[in-house]
Every structure is written in structure tokens, then in C-alpha cells.
Amino acid sequence: MFIDNTLAFxxxxxxxxxxxxxxxxxxxxxxxxxxxxxxxxFVYFPKRFFSRQKRKFALTxxxxxxxxxxVIVPGKNEGKHIPRLADSLKKQxxxxxxxxxxxxxSDDNTEIICRQLELTGNIDKFIRNDIRGGKxxxxxxxxxxxxxxxxxxxDADSHLxxxxxxxxxxxxxxxxxxxxxxxxxxxxxTEISLASKLQAIxxxxxxxxxxxxxxxxxxxxxxxxxxxxxxxxxLNRLGGWDVGPGxxxxxxxxxxxxxxxxxxxxxxxxxxxVPVKFSKLAKQRFRWDRSMVRFRMxxxxxxxxxxxxxxxxNFITSFDNLLFNVIxxxxxxxxxxxxxxxxxxxxxxxYIIFINYMLYFxxxxxxxxxxxxxxxxxLMKNDLLLIPFLPLMPIYTGIFIRLVRSxxxxxxxxxxxxYNDQWNPWKVSKISKQEKM
Amino acid sequence: xxxxxxxxxxxxxxxxDLPEQIVELVSEQDLIxxxxxxxxxxxxxxxSPTTKADEIVKNIRNQFKPGIYLRPIVVIVNDxxxxxxxxxxxxxxxxxxxxxxNELISHYEPVNQWIDKSISHSxxxxxGYVFRILRLIVSRATEFVPKxxxxxxxxxxxPLLDLVGEHENSGLFQxxxxxxxxxxxxxxxxxxxxFCCHCDSAFLNFKEVCPQCSSDHLTSHELxxxxxxxxxxxxxxxxxxxxxxxxxxxxxxxxxxxxxxxPSVVHRCNQCNNRFQEAIILTQCFNCGRSTEPENQVLRSIxxxxxxxxxxxxxxYGMDSLFSKVLEPKFNLFSTKDFRRLLxxxxxRIHRYNISxxxxxxxxxxxxxxxxxxxxxxQEFFAELSEVFKSILRNSDVISSQNESLxxxxxxxxxxENSKIALSRFEEGVNKLFIHxxxxxxxxxSHIEEVKHDTELDxxxxxxxxx
Numbered sequence: 001m002f003i004d005n006t007l008a009f010x011x012x013x014x015x016x017x018x019x020x021x022x023x024x025x026x027x028x029x030x031x032x033x034x035x036x037x038x039x040x041x042f043v044y045f046p047k048r049f050f051s052r053q054k055r056k057f058a059l060t061x062x063x064x065x066x067x068x069x070x071v072i073v074p075g076k077n078e079g080k081h082i083p084r085l086a087d088s089l090k091k092q093x094x095x096x097x098x099x100x101x102x103x104x105x106s107d108d109n110t111e112i113i114c115r116q117l118e119l120t121g122n123i124d125k126f127i128r129n130d131i132r133g134g135k136x137x138x139x140x141x142x143x144x145x146x147x148x149x150x151x152x153x154x155d156a157d158s159h160l161x162x163x164x165x166x167x168x169x170x171x172x173x174x175x176x177x178x179x180x181x182x183x184x185x186x187x188x189x190t191e192i193s194l195a196s197k198l199q200a201i202x203x204x205x206x207x208x209x210x211x212x213x214x215x216x217x218x219x220x221x222x223x224x225x226x227x228x229x230x231x232x233x234x235l236n237r238l239g240g241w242d243v244g245p246g247x248x249x250x251x252x253x254x255x256x257x258x259x260x261x262x263x264x265x266x267x268x269x270x271x272x273x274v275p276v277k278f279s280k281l282a283k284q285r286f287r288w289d290r291s292m293v294r295f296r297m298x299x300x301x302x303x304x305x306x307x308x309x310x311x312x313x314n315f316i317t318s319f320d321n322l323l324f325n326v327i328x329x330x331x332x333x334x335x336x337x338x339x340x341x342x343x344x345x346x347x348x349x350x351y352i353i354f355i356n357y358m359l360y361f362x363x364x365x366x367x368x369x370x371x372x373x374x375x376x377x378x379l380m381k382n383d384l385l386l387i388p389f390l391p392l393m394p395i396y397t398g399i400f401i402r403l404v405r406s407x408x409x410x411x412x413x414x415x416x417x418x419y420n421d422q423w424n425p426w427k428v429s430k431i432s433k434q435e436k437m
Numbered sequence: 438x439x440x441x442x443x444x445x446x447x448x449x450x451x452x453x454d455l456p457e458q459i460v461e462l463v464s465e466q467d468l469i470x471x472x473x474x475x476x477x478x479x480x481x482x483x484x485s486p487t488t489k490a491d492e493i494v495k496n497i498r499n500q501f502k503p504g505i506y507l508r509p510i511v512v513i514v515n516d517x518x519x520x521x522x523x524x525x526x527x528x529x530x531x532x533x534x535x536x537x538x539n540e541l542i543s544h545y546e547p548v549n550q551w552i553d554k555s556i557s558h559s560x561x562x563x564x565g566y567v568f569r570i571l572r573l574i575v576s577r578a579t580e581f582v583p584k585x586x587x588x589x590x591x592x593x594x595x596p597l598l599d600l601v602g603e604h605e606n607s608g609l610f611q612x613x614x615x616x617x618x619x620x621x622x623x624x625x626x627x628x629x630x631x632f633c634c635h636c637d638s639a640f641l642n643f644k645e646v647c648p649q650c651s652s653d654h655l656t657s658h659e660l661x662x663x664x665x666x667x668x669x670x671x672x673x674x675x676x677x678x679x680x681x682x683x684x685x686x687x688x689x690x691x692x693x694x695x696x697x698x699x700p701s702v703v704h705r706c707n708q709c710n711n712r713f714q715e716a717i718i719l720t721q722c723f724n725c726g727r728s729t730e731p732e733n734q735v736l737r738s739i740x741x742x743x744x745x746x747x748x749x750x751x752x753x754y755g756m757d758s759l760f761s762k763v764l765e766p767k768f769n770l771f772s773t774k775d776f777r778r779l780l781x782x783x784x785x786r787i788h789r790y791n792i793s794x795x796x797x798x799x800x801x802x803x804x805x806x807x808x809x810x811x812x813x814x815x816q817e818f819f820a821e822l823s824e825v826f827k828s829i830l831r832n833s834d835v836i837s838s839q840n841e842s843l844x845x846x847x848x849x850x851x852x853x854e855n856s857k858i859a860l861s862r863f864e865e866g867v868n869k870l871f872i873h874x875x876x877x878x879x880x881x882x883s884h885i886e887e888v889k890h891d892t893e894l895d896x897x898x899x900x901x902x903x904x
Contacts, residue, residue, distance in 0.1 A: 105700070115715060127714055129660070129669075129700035136667035137700070141660065144670055145703075145712055239685030243667045431664040431696060 002354070009351040021345060021352050024335050025359050028328055033205075034363050036213050037370045043216050044374070051174070058173035062166070065173075066096050069165060070148030070232070074102045074138030078156030079110030081273070086122045088159035094166040098124040101156075102142045105132030134424040135225075136247045140240035143232075151235055153248075154270065155226040159188065161269035161378070168229040168268035179234045179260025180252065181268070182220065183227030184208050188271035190382045195281050197389045198396045199274045204371035204383065205364070208266050212374060214317075215264035221317045222249040223262060227270030234260060243424060243432050246291020253303065256314050266374055282404050289408035292325055326409055332402060360394035440477035440542055440549060442511075445493050456535060459542070465496055473504025474553055477542040483512040483521065484530070494523040495600040501562030506569065506601075507552045507576050509545040523600030525577075551576050555753050566602040567612045568756055571621055573598055575744040575752035582741040583627055590724060592630060592639025593739050613742055619759075620804065620841045621748035624740030631720065632735040638724035643731065645704070645716035651728075652708035655716065659699045663690065671703060746808040747841050750815055760804060761838040763819040764826065768836050776837035777894045780847060788890040795888045796848045796856035799901040800863070803880040804842035810875055818874065825866035829859040839898065853887045860885060 019026060048055075071089055073082070082101060089099050101123050103110050111128050118126040127141055143151060150169060154160070164183060171181045185207050187200035207224070214220040223230075225248040238254050241247045252262055275281040303311075303318045339345045345352060368390055372379050424432070441461045445468075463471065479497055483490030490512050500506045509525040513533065520527050525545070528537065555572070563569050574581055577597065586594035591610065598609055616622045632639050644653045658671035661681070668685035675681040681690035681697070690697045705712050721728045744752065751759055764770055771779065783795055811818045830836065835847040848856050860883055871879040884901045886892065 118715070125713065127701065127703065129662070131662075131698050131700040133662040133664075133669070133698065133700055134667065137662045137669050140667055141662075141669040141700075239666060239668055241667060243665075247667075427694070427698075428664045428667070 002350075006351045006354050009348055010355060021348075022356065022359065024331055025356060028324070028331065029360070029363065032324060034366060037209055037367050039213050039216055040209055040370050040374055044212055047216070054174055055170060058170045059166070061173045062094075062169050067149035067169075068147055069094070069097045069150045069152055069169065069229075070100055070142075070146030071097050071152045071154060071165070072100045072102070072139060072142035072146060073154050073156050074104055074135055074142055075106075075110075075156030076104040076132060076135075076138075077106045077108045077110055079103075079106065079108060079113035081157045081159075082110070082114055082117060083122070085154065085156060085159045086117055088162075089165075090122065091162055092160065092165045093163050094169070097152075097165060098146070098148060100125045100127070100142045100146055102126075102138040103128045104135065104138035105129055132425050134243060134428050136241040136243050137428075139247070143235055143240045146232065149232055151230045151232050153225055153228050153230065155272060158185075158226050158270050158272040160227070161271070164227070164268045164270060168227070168265050171263050171265055172229070172231065175261060175263075177259075177261045178263055179231055179255045179258065180223050180262045181229045182211060182215075182223035182252075182262070182264040183229070183268040183270045184211075184264070184266045185224050185226045185270050185272050187274050189273045189276060190386070193276040194389070194392075195278050196274050196276050197386055198392060199281065200383070201364075201368060201386050201389060201393055202397065202401075203274075204375075204386075205367045208374055209367060209371045211264040212266050215262075218261070218313050219317045219320060220262045220264055221252060221256075221321055223252045223264075224248055226272045227268065229268075230255070231260075234258065243428055245287050245424070249291065253314070253318070256311070256317065257303070259311075267376075267378060269378055278400070282400075285401065285404045286408045286411075289325075289405045290412040292321065292409070325405070329402065329406055329409065333406070357394050360398060361391055364390050364393040439475065440546075441475050442477050442480045442538060442542070443471070444480045444482075445497075446482070446488065454534065455538060459535075459538065465493055468497065468500055468505055469502075471505065473502060473508070473556065476504070476508045477549060478509035478511050478525065478545050480528075481510065481512045483518075483527075484515050491521055491523075491600075494521060498523045498600045499602065503563055503572060504552060504556050506563075507548075507555075507572055509548055511541060520596055522594065522596050523598075525597065547578065548576055551578070558753055558755075565756075566608070567615060568752075569601050570598055570609070570612045571616055571744075571748055572752045573601065574616075574622055574742060575749050578744070580625070580741050580743040583739050590636070590638045590640070591632065595742075610737065613740070616748065617740070617742065618840055619747075620745055621751055622742045623745050624738075624742050626738055627741050628739045629736060630739055631731060632737055633720075633722040633725060633727070634729060634734050635727050636722060636725040637735070638722050640723035641720040641734065642723060643718060643720050646719050647704075647706035647709060647711050648713055648715070648717045649711040650706060650709040651717070651719070652706055653719075654707040655704045656707060657702050657704050660701050660703055661690070661697055662700050663688070663697050665696060669700070671705075746805045750808045754816060759841055760802075760807075760815075760819045760822065761841055763816065764823050764836070764838065764844075767823050767827065768830065771835055771837040773837055773839060773894070776835060776845065776847070779835055780888070780892065780894055783847065783849065784888050784890055784892050787888055793850050794852045796851050796853050797886045797888060797892070797894075797897060798846040798848060798856055798860060799884045799886070799898065800844045800846070801882050801901075802842045806880060818870075821870055822867065825863060825870060828866055829863045843898070843902075845894070845898065847888075853885050856885045 013021065073085065086099060089097060101114050101117075103114060103126070114123065114126040114128075117123045125145055127145060129138065129141060139153065150172065152165060152168065168181050168183045171178045185203060187196060187203050189196050190200040191197075211220055211222075228248065230251075234255055237258070238251065241251050256262055275284050303314045339349055339352060368387070372383065375383065439458065441459050443461045443463050445463060445465060459477075461475075481490045481493050482488055494510055494512070497508070497510060498506050510523065512521055512524050512527050513530060514527040516529055518527065526541070528541070555576070563572065581595045581598065583593040583595055585592060588594070589599070595609065602608065613622065613624070617624045630639055631641055633641060645655060646653045647655060658673060660669055661672055661675050662669045663683040663685070665688060666683060666686040668683055670684060674684050675690065682688070683690060693699065701714065703712055703714055704716050718731055719728045720731050720734055747759070756762060761770060780797070787794060807818060808815050826836070830846070833849050835849070837845050839845060848859065851859070864883070867881065868878045871877065884904070886897055
């Protein structure tokens with residue numbers, strides 16, 4: 001009955017009415033996500049096919065040169081994850097790597113675990129900072145003690161697919177202007193909870209597909225801290241990472257500002273553990289989203305302004321990010337107000353919500369299958385088991401994530417709340433706030 | 438009987454004003470033929486290096502006659518000089534007066550009386566190093582406290598015992614440990630020390646070395662974390678004259694804790710350029726030069742020792758008076774090593790055929806009580822006690838003495854139940870013996886354990902003793 005009424009409502013709409021009721025989907029989300037996702041099919045696959053010889057040649061070049069790669073892992077209280085990570089690194093088919101773990105003032109048994117791993121040769125170097133300095137300082141400590149030509153940054157709660165290091169290095173040998181390569185981050189603990197399952201789908205869409213498209217367009221704005229490769233000379237030039245949160249996005253922009261290309265490699269796979277509770281997930285996203293305001297709108301606002309170093313690509317990268325994440329996040333609230341206060345919309349609210357849900361559900365299905373196509377041989381059984389959870393995605397991204405994001409932007413814009421985040425030690429946050437960083 | 442001081446090598450160029458009746462001038466060569474019972478102590482002039490007092494002391498302490506080597510030795514020294522090895526006490530020239538000498542004679546009278554008593558029992562020469570050490574300890578009736586010594590390879594010295602025998606100090610430590618294990622002396626913990634596992638030297642250099650190349654040419658640097666830009670580097674990277682300047686953002690660092698901190702320290706190896714936090718600790722021996730990990734060096738408890746009742750008895754009546762010595766010819770006591778081997782064979786046999794069982798019986802006496810109660814009669818009592826042992830043992834049974842008071846019996850083809858019967862018979866016999874001689878029971882504990890596939894002698898003994 002409800003479906004019949006909904007269809008009747010839909011058929012009753014002329015094109016003008018249809019646009020006025022579903023403008024956020026048609027003008028923004030459909031264009032922004034679905035059409036761009038199709039670039040994977042029509043641009044990425046042909047490009048990858050035609051560059052396969054170049055890729056093969058680059059791989060040969062990599063093995064001829066066989067550079068030392070420093071895998072750096074900064075973290076606090078992450079000892080329990082390190083043995084698995086070290087094991088996955090030892091099993092890499094690219095062997096010339098050194099593993100450097102930096103303990104950022106852990107107060108658990110991380111030091112004992114890592115010293116043991118160092119003693120048994122499972123990791124090459126373990127540096128323990130007794131005083132916590134924040135993730136950036138731990139990453140910089142590791143950088144200071146690394147000897148590799150390339151630096152691969154991995155989060156401690158992650159582990160790598162067997163050919164991940166090799167795959168993430170190939171882009172450097174395909175194009176000398178590549179300064180950093182982002183690895184594909186997939187969810188390791190998918191089966192644990194509903195929250196982790198929904199994040200797994202989200203990662204497939206936003207990281208695997210989303211970043212591949214950004215990379216095609218030359219607009220990639222973040223190399224995830226969970227898995228990213230950098231040229232060491234560039235990191236040294238930049239003095240390493242700056243204070244976070246959001247240090248991975250920050251360093252990506254800084255590399256772009258130096259004129260280097262930043263690309264995403266969807267087959268350099270890293271599995272990471274995501275929050276298994278919605279409350280923890282909300283906290284994580286709250287932190288991530290605030291850093292968007294802090295870094296794009298404050299620290300790197302120069303990208304948006306005309307200057308002698310102005311770069312159109314960098315401008316688009318930041319503008320696109322701001323437009324779709326911050327500004328268009330507001331559109332939802334305008335849309336909500338429209339639905340509530342415009343009588344004709346109010347009368348048909350249930351049908352409008354249901355049609356919106358169905359539209360977004362359909363988009364999610366298409367995006368999911370595009371991601372599956374992108375994974376090729378690396379598509380796993382766990383990824384397919386996510387299909388039953390696709391109907392929840394419009395609620396997850398449309399309501400949960402959006403609410404957290406709106407709140408994060410608001411708090412950061414009004415309150416600069418990221419400076420009070422315990423993610424950094426208070427003394428570091430205090431200085432960052434004083435310096436307006 | 439008047440005791441005299443025996444002055445070794447002449448002192449006639451000095452006028453010490455000592456009455457002739459208490460002084461006897463002898464040469465080193467005369468030592469062997471001395472009438473020992475009149476010696477109060479030997480006096481040696483050690484003021485001049487040409488006298489070679491230490492050699493004379495060594496000569497005395499290495500005589501075989503107990504009436505000679507056990508006697509107190511006093512050395513005349515210059516003001517402020519310390520007691521020499523092997524010497525009981527020192528005296529300065531100003532104190533070489535009759536009253537002081539008489540005082541010393543009285544002071545050493547108990548020691549001399551003990552020596553006389555010991556000699557009266559048996560005056561045969563002592564050649565055994567361990568027994569000589571025991572007798573010296575017992576004769577002085579005092580606690581032998583170790584002293585740190587730069588002159589000794591072992592770093593510790595028991596001055597009076599040092600010149601006995603030709604052994605280096607390790608021999609002395611081993612002798613003391615053996616005597617303690619036999620309950621002839623008791624040890625009081627003083628300290629612990631590491632000794633070289635190759636040459637037993639206590640002079641070890643503990644040093645931090647590079648885990649990669651083992652070089653000790655290391656430099657340590659503090660790490661500095663600049664809060665503002667998150668740069669982390671070693672101190673020299675920041676040093677700019679007297680100031681600290683961040684190499685990343687060129688900011689001058691102000692105050693530790695305010696805009697920077699020092700989260701850790703990193704070592705740099707100047708040999709191989711390796712950088713690390715956990716240096717390896719190695720010990721290098723000053724004597725043999727070999728390097729070893731500290732955990733592989735010998736860690737020994739350094740103890741102060743004094744004699745026990747068993748030791749007192751053995752020192753007078755000889756080691757043969759010990760209970761284990763009495764038992765040995767009768768039962769052919771097995772050494773612990775041989776006993777362990779036999780036990781191993783037996784447990785494997787039982788495990789393989791699984792048709793019979795054997796038992797271990799542990800018996801522990803308060804042997805000190807026996808020595809205290811029986812004194813010189815202890816040996817006779819032991820002979821009677823050995824007869825009680827004989828009553829429960831068959832020719833096929835095996836007995837081993839762990840020390841004077843702990844005996845382990847392996848009763849072959851005897852179940853725990855049958856062992857219990859034998860043990861109760863033994864208990865009855867011992868108590869009868871004790872009540873007959875002293876009117877009360879002897880305190881002793883016992884335990885029976887069936888031999889199983891996993892039986893291990895040391896674990897079983899430990900279990901018995903802890904229970």
C-alpha cells in the first residue's frame with residue numbers, strides 16, 4: 001500500500017517538483033559520487049590496462065635498484081598489535097625493508113613486547129619515548145632513525161597484504177614526480193560488529209573507490225596514516241610531520257605544495273582495525289572532521305588564495321573538500337528545514353524520505369559493486385558478506401556520519417575544540433593553539 | 438705448663454725488655470721440631486720488608502702439625518699497618534711490653550687450650566686442605582667475616598685462612614662452600630659478587646656495548662621534541678652555540694617542559710654507526726680479558742662463617758667421626774651423582790615393565806643435637822645408629838648422604854606401603870636408642886615417595902625440605 005502510494009506520489013511529480021524535492025541527491029550526491037565512481041569503469045580500468053607494460057617495467061626497475069624501505073610505526077599502547085604487523089612485514093615479497101617501531105610513551109606492556117621483538121630480530125629498531133609527545137613526534141622520531149630511500153608509514157593496529165610494499169612502491173618508478181603514494185586501507189575486523197561492517201562498506205566506497213578517482217583526477221588530498229609511502233628526501237625537506245590531529249592530510253597537502261604528485265594505489269592493501277562501537281566511531285570521526293576545518297580552512301588556507309605558488313589542482317583539491325564536506329553539509333540542514341516547513345513537502349514527507357532512501361540505497365549498491373570490480377583478485381569473501389548490510393548504509397552515512405560531521409565542524413569553527421583533544425598531549429596542544437596552527 | 442712466645446728469626450738487635458721465661462727464639466727451620474704444647478703464639482718482626490714476614494706466616498700455616506699451623510701468629514708492624522694475611526693480630530714496637538705480651542698470651546689461651554685438646558686426641562699431621570680450614574675456623578671460635586681485598590683475585594679475603602695451602606682463593610671459597618654443605622660450618626649472608634666464569638676473578642668491568650658490533654665506543658644523546666613543529670632529533674642537531682635551535686622551524690627553544698621536552702636517550706655506536714636505545718651489558722675480566730654476558734658469570738654469595746656443633750666435633754675427632762663416615766664402610770654410601778644415576782635407571786625400569794615399584798625414603802636428623810648431646814661420644818652413638826639403619830636396609834637397597842643430616846634411601850622392589858613399615862621400624866629403633874642414652878626422643882623427619890617415571894632426586898629433596 002505504502003509502496004503504491006509512494007509510486008503514485010512519484011508519478012504525480014513534474015520535473016520541476018521532482019528537482020525541488022530531491023535536489024540534494026540530483027545536483028550533488030548523484031553527480032559527486034555516482035557519476036565520478038563511473039570513472040573507475042571508464043577511465044581507471046582502461047588506463048590500468050594500457051599501462052600494464054609500464055607497470056611491469058617499473059616493478060623490474062624497483063627490483064633492480066632494490067632500495068631500502070623503512071617501515072615506520074608510531075603508536076601508543078599498541079604493543080598487542082605489533083607482533084601481527086611485524087609478521088605481515090616479514091612475509092612481504094619485497095624483503096629489503098627495515099621495521100622501526102616508536103613507542104610514544106605507552107603505559108602498558110608495549111615496551112616489553114617490542115623489546116622482545118627487537119631482540120629476536122622481528123623488528124629492526126625500537127625507540128621508546130618515555131614522555132608522550134603525540135603521534136607526529138613519534139613518526140618524526142622514527143623518520144630520524146630511518147635509513148631507507150622510501151618511508152612507509154603504517155598504523156600499529158594494521159597489517160599488510162603480502163605484496164603491499166612492492167605494490168605501493170611501483171608508482172614511484174612509473175613517474176618520478178610522484179612524491180607520495182597512498183595505500184588502500186581495508187577493514188580487518190569486519191566481522192566483529194555492525195559498526196565495523198558498515199565502516200567496511202564505507203572504506204570500500206570512500207577509500208578504495210573514492211581515492212582512486214581523486215588520484216585519477218589529480219586531486220588526492222590525503223594519504224592515510226594507516227598506509228602510505230613517501231620519498232624520504234621529501235619528508236626530510238619538510239622536516240617530517242607537523243602536529244596533528246589530521247597530520248596525514250596535512251603532510252599530503254605539504255607534499256602537493258612542493259609540486260609533487262600524490263597518488264593512490266588500490267592494490268597496495270593494508271588491513272586496519274576500526275572502532276567496533278558506534279560511540280568510539282563517533283569520537284574518531286569527530287577528531288577527523290575537526291582536522292578538516294583546522295587544516296584546510298586555517299593552516300592551508302593559502303591554497304585557496306591567489307599567490308605566486310598558486311596551483312589550480314591544489315585549489316580544486318581543497319575547494320572540493322571544503323565544498324562537499326563543510327559547505328554542502330549545510331545543505332542537508334537547509335533541505336531538512338525545507339521538508340519541515342514547506343507545506344507541500346511536509347504533506348508528503350514519508351514518501352520523500354522513502355524515495356530519498358531508495359535513491360541513496362541504489363547508489364550505495366552501485367558504488368559497492370564498483371568497489372568490488374576495483375578489488376579484482378583481492379576481493380575477499382568477507383567483502384561479499386557485507387551485501388546484506390547495504391540497506392543500512394543510507395542511514396549510516398546519511399544520518400550518523402552526517403550528524404557527527406556537522407557537530408565536529410560546528411565545534412571546531414566556534415570553539416577550536418581540536419586543540420583540547422587528548423589525542424595530543426596538552427602541552428603540545430597548548431603551543432599549537434598559541435601559534436594558531 | 439708455662440706458655441711462651443716463639444719469636445721466629447732473631448730479634449736480638451732490639452731491646453724489647455721481655456722476660457726470658459716467656460720468650461723462645463727460634464728459626465724457621467726449627468718449626469718442624471718444636472715442642473708444640475708450650476707455644477702461646479708465634480711472633481714475627483714484620484717491620485722491614487727484608488724479613489719477609491708473609492713468607493714466614495705462610496710457612497707456619499702450611500706446616501702439617503696441628504700444634505704448629507693452628508697456633509696464633511702475631512706480627513710486629515710499624516704504626517698504622519694492617520693485619521697481614523694468615524696473622525691473628527699485629528702489635529707495634531711501643532706495645533712490646535711485658536704486660537701487653539701477657540695480655541696477648543691470655544687472650545690466645547682459649548685457642549691454645551682447644552688446640553691442645555685437639556692434639557691430645559690425635560696428633561697426626563693434617564694434610565687435607567679442607568680439614569685444616571675447618572680446624573682453623575673452629576679453633577678461633579669466632580665468625581670469619583670476609584673483607585674486600587684488592588690483592589686477591591677473588592676480591593674478598595678471609596685473612597686468617599688466606600695462606601693455608603697453595604690454593605688460590607677460589608679453592609678457599611670451594612672449601613668453605615663444601616664445609617657449609619656438610620653443615621660443619623654455617624654461613625651468614627654478607628653480600629653477593631660476580632666472578633669471572635673463566636678465571637674466577639672478581640675484577641670485572643661492566644660495560645655497555647653496541648648490540649650490532651659489540652663495540653663499547655658509544656656516545657649517548659638525549660632526544661629533543663619541539664612541541665611547536667613536532668620535530669624530534671638528537672641534542673647536537675639543536676645545538677647552536679649556547680642555544681638550542683630547532684633544525685626544522687628555526688625557532689629558539691626556550692624552556693624544557695614549556696616548548697620542548699626530552700623524551701628519551703639514544704646511543705650511537707662510533708664503530709658501526711648503529712643507533713639504539715638498549716645497549717647490551719657485557720663484563721670484561723681484568724685478569725683474563727675475556728668478555729661475557731653478566732648472566733653467564735658466576736654469581737656467588739659471600740658469607741661470614743662460623744663453626745657448628747658438627748664442625749666442632751669433626752675438628753677435634755676428625756672427619757671420620759662424622760655420621761656419614763661411619764655409615765660409609767657399612768653401607769657403601771653412594772655419591773649423589775651415582776645415586777641420581779641409579780634412580781634414573783630404576784625409574785626407567787619401572788616405567789618400562791610396570792610390574793613392580795620402588796620407593797625413595799628421605800630421613801633428616803637434627804644432627805647438631807646429637808653432637809651437642811653426645812660430644813666426644815657422638816662417634817659411638819653413630820655406630821649404634823648405623824646398626825638401626827642396617828636393620829631396615831637390605832643388600833639391594835641404596836643409600837646416599839646429601840650432607841651430615843640428610844639421607845636418601847632407594848628401597849628397591851618395595852612399595853610405599855612396605856616402606857612405611859620399614860620406616861616405622863627405623864623410627865622405633867632410633868627412638869629406643871635415644872631414650873636409652875639420653876632419656877628423650879631424637880627429632881627427625883622422614884618422607885616416602887614412590888619412584889615414578891618423572892621422579893627427580895633434586896626436586897624430590899626440595900619438596901621434602903620445603904614440606
